[in-house]
Amino acid sequence: MQRLKMESVDITKKNIQKIAEFFPNVITETRDKDGRVTKAINFELLKQELSSELIDGEECYDFTWVGKKASIIEANRPIRKTLRPCVEESKDWETTGNLYIEGDNLDVLKLLQESYLNSIKMIYIDPPYNTGKDFIYKDSFTMDKDDYEEEIGLYDEDENRLFQNTDSNGRFHSDWCSMMYPRLKLARNLLSEDGVIFVSIDDNEVHNLRKICDEVFGEDNFVAQITVVGNPRGRDYGGVARMHDYILVFSKSDRTKLNLIEDKANKFSLFDDIGGFELRELRNRNIKFNINNRPNLYYPFYINETNIDENGLYEISLKRVDGWLELYPLESQGVKTVWRWGKQKSAENVNVNIKAKKMRNGSYQIVEKYREPRVMARSVWWDKETNTEKGTLLLKELFAVKCFDYPKPMEMIKRICEMSVDFDAGDIILDFFSGSATTAHAVMQLNAEDGGNRKFIMVQLPEPTDEKSEAYKAGYNNICEIGKERIRRAGDKINEEIKNEQLKIGEEEKKLVDIGFRVLKVDSTNMKDVYYAAEEYSQQTLMKHVSNIKDDRTDTDLLYGVLIDWGLPLSLSHKTEEIEGAKVHTVDEGSLIACFTENVSENVVREIARRQPLRAVFRDSSFRDSADKINIVEIFKLLAPNTSVKVI
Template sequence: MHDPERDEDVTADSNPFEPISDKRDHQGPGEVQGNIDALARLFPDAVVDGKVSLDVLADLIGQQADRSGAEGFGLRWPGMNEARKLSAQPATRTLLPRQDESVDWDTTRNMVIEGDNLEVLRLLRRGYTGAVDVIYIDPPYNTGNDFVYDDKFGASRTETEMAAGLRDETGSLEHGAASDLAADRRAGASRHSKWLSMMYPRLLLAHHLLKETGVIIVAIDDTENARLKLLTDRIFGAENYIANVVWQGGRKNDSRYVSVGHDYMLIYAKNERSLKEKGVLWREPRQADETTLKASQQAWLESGKKPEEATRLMKKWISSLPAGHPAKENNRFYEFESDGRVYRKRDISWPGGGGPRYDVLHPVTGLPVRVPARGWIYSKPERMQQDIDNGLIVWGKDHTEFINRKTYLDSDDGAVPTSVFERKRTSSSKALDQLLGEGVFEYPKDKDVVARWINLAAAGNSDALVLDFFAGSGSTGHAVMDLNAADGGNRRYILVQLDEPVKKDGYATIADITRERLRRAGAQIAQQGTLDAQGIDTGFRSYKLADSNVKPWDGTAELDLLDSVDNLVSGRSTDDLLVEMMLRLGIDLVTPVATRKVAESTLYSLAGTLYAFFGGDLDAAKADEVARAIIAWRDEDPVDSDVTVVVLDTGFRDSSAKLNLAAALRQAGVTTLRSI
């Protein structure tokens, strides 16, 4: 198979397969070494021998450096520093594939992951950094009850009080020991601190996963809205803040003072400048435009195709509508052009005043028209000229009159979403009861609201990747499938849900409810039979968070060499090991995988660019068989990129078998060899 004389660079004492980074090695994006590497690329003078000089870094960024001890505006709470560290920790666990719980495993690109979302986000970081278009989360509101997300560094009330200076080093209360009000304040501070410490590392990880043009939407109520706004300003940057949308969901007539029936959706871009540079606009179909358009077409025909008469008939129709009819809003200003196209005059001044002032010449008189008191809406004359050239300006009879913009009724410009909307929350509960049965899940997210804002945040991108790491009943996944069914899109979702126990017949955990909802919703959509719904992805791959497939060594005692000969956890399959390998190498978990049987085990091909073999007890003959199978498969399905081969480090009977496999592969041109 190969020429032994060419193997002089491979000795019996060398390992020809480079080990895949150990799970304790902080090398990935957002992990400790990854952060140092990023700093080294930006500021090489500040990183010497792998260590960061904070003094040099401060000098390089000049006056923007916040020296230790300097006062600054921002959110602080006891336990913040420890919570931040959680985001930079490496992933120590893995995901186990659950094909029996999945739908269309071989073809779907959606994923449902069961387990603590902090660890799952760490696992996803290597493969999905900069890959997510929209994150929509509805985290648990801070009700004061114990959190099911109890992270390692979550502070107890006593720890919080000590960090805040309310207790001395012995743990004794120093302030207001006998005061009920003081006790309440201490309890409140502890609850807020614990909730913020839960959210902080997860949002830091979310920031890594978003694309530069990505958007995150976080649902929240009054209790933590103000603190969450400061926290998200810190993580995503106040300059990337989009809006704090208010959702009025109902009225509470038993309230003592004010009916507080609203929640919020805090919206941030990963990089708002990137959205602006790409010309991204958030627009949605105007309400009742279709009804109005049909009425205008009827008026045009009845008028004998005369613009003035058609306009009169149109105004008559609008006046006949009942108060509150959506088609009545603003439509009285629609007018007809000579070809029957309908438009509405729009203001052309700068919102709020202080806009630019420059000359816009009237096409008849050639003199500058009147500039609005608030200035022009467009900052540059060139942008105004575009509208003039496209016939989108309504001119007065001469330069003494104001001008307007045209908005055509049949245009696809759409409407800008408002920051306040109303929709009863009970509708989402009723819809889920119809799908799963009554009372299976309380207070589900409204899939229609989620779908609307996902579509807006993705700017209509029908291939968007959507992440929800507080999945609940699975509303976000349902919303993504609905969007695809409506326009034939290829959006995909990743849902993460804690294996939180529930007392519901047929369901052991909330994640069980998530999966069942997606199964039933997908089946309903597939049965609709509409043209757009045909062929859309209504499946999902199910995974469960678990300990690594590789036995850990905690470093506290001598490594047992006999036990290390087989370093895999008992009962795990090669499919399990494949997923862990993909996570460590940062490979999308839905990458197409093909298999063949070789040397009594499974040989995997991941889109022809990576081959993995986790068989054991390989002697020289079997190693040669594996090498020949890999090379033959590569030659059958050649790719333009380099090919990587991954093997099980303990899968060889002796070192000569490992060297034989490596030499055969290298002789065939495969030089990237890894082991796990």
């Protein structure tokens, strides 16, 4: 029976497999550090495959920094960590589709590689800008511990590596690039083929970030460098008062299509019972479309010149009425033009969304009430809604104290969501530098406004708050506590407002928003060392390790470890029942059934097999010997031949 790996994906190995598909000739064999034969790439051959010129190591256009190679290795290196669910700190655990993950985002991105591969529609991040005052989480690969202590003199009791990156650090920019590069590489894998990433940044690193993104996402996938005027008064950084920062936008591929957004500047002046609108002629002014090639769009309307509404528009009909004026689409340049809509669509909208308008010269036009003026997002955002102050005020409204510096304005992230995510497709939005969780707030607020079904995944390091800060004094010991509390407060307020909303006659009740979230925390793997190096342990030692699972891990920990390993989403529903004293967990109505009880009986195994889940998983040590295991395999062969069965 196959064992689950219980460690994150070995991306180097996967990359070699991908290259082998295209260039089988460049695959060679080598020995790893333990003397085992493994597949490797002959790089000279690969380079030659990709060039029509003879390759002899000449200079080429390249962006590099100290530590770049180490950061590539780091992005690909598997880790033996897991995500442990924390039901007590979660909200609506059973029903929510949202996640709040605590830990270093490099670990989290690695752990999500299988479960969310090609599945995130939009990523928004607001990383530390490297202003010279930021605390940056130093990844262990960038320098060894001694160097580190010497250079920074900062380590907390958990050997956490948060350090203040000041510009006296000789590798000021390199360290920042090494921090961002592996994270962006891993993030790209998670984006769906039509996905898009938005990264907030300012002048300190925008040039480096753009080069890194060019390399990670491909220069052709650059979409925009949006300037956001967040501080119209300007802040004096010496010489010129800075008013703005940026959002870099890169798509995953040319399949990404950004949506038009609401045109806030274009306020409506006309209103009816449905809402505001502007008028657009129903006639297609493009004479390329005419009676000769679109005869079905050429038909008459009839206008009642005696019935005018409060907007000065006239009643119309598609059927002839005595005394009403007949109107066909006008002739232009000797060509009979046509309507934009067919007769069926016009019939459905007559007098609700289309009417007639009298022009100054006494003639009539058929007009559409265009209710949603939408425009392409602009590359400079300087409206009040994206003002930095707005973010601070909103958070202060929720907490009464200032508990986070420079949260982003929620409206800015709402706009980004509008541009990039379909409202009702259950698209997932990821923010892996989530701070005070403005992104989660924006997703819930937007869902409340348009009845959407977007989901969020927030990732945040439990960075301690400063003991002198208002947040600390208010009882928030780390940033995750602020983020989670914000989602709770903002969510409750949003649903309360929906419940209290006065409905207009005939208006349907709005549905409540998913304001829940499952909390998961990065921790060491659930498995003891023996799990990963079984061959190094003698049979006798193995017997002593009765279980290969750490003693403090619960069934739910193991279940989530298995979801991660098997690449299943962490928001799937699951229920637990007892069968003959054994706890049995069913995920997503049978995508997976897990039983981690020791000494599981044959009857229980038979019952699980009878339900024919897609996957089944047991604890290795529940079976006394290999005869037992063969028996299980036989039971599944007989009762559930399509179930994939594994052990941990």
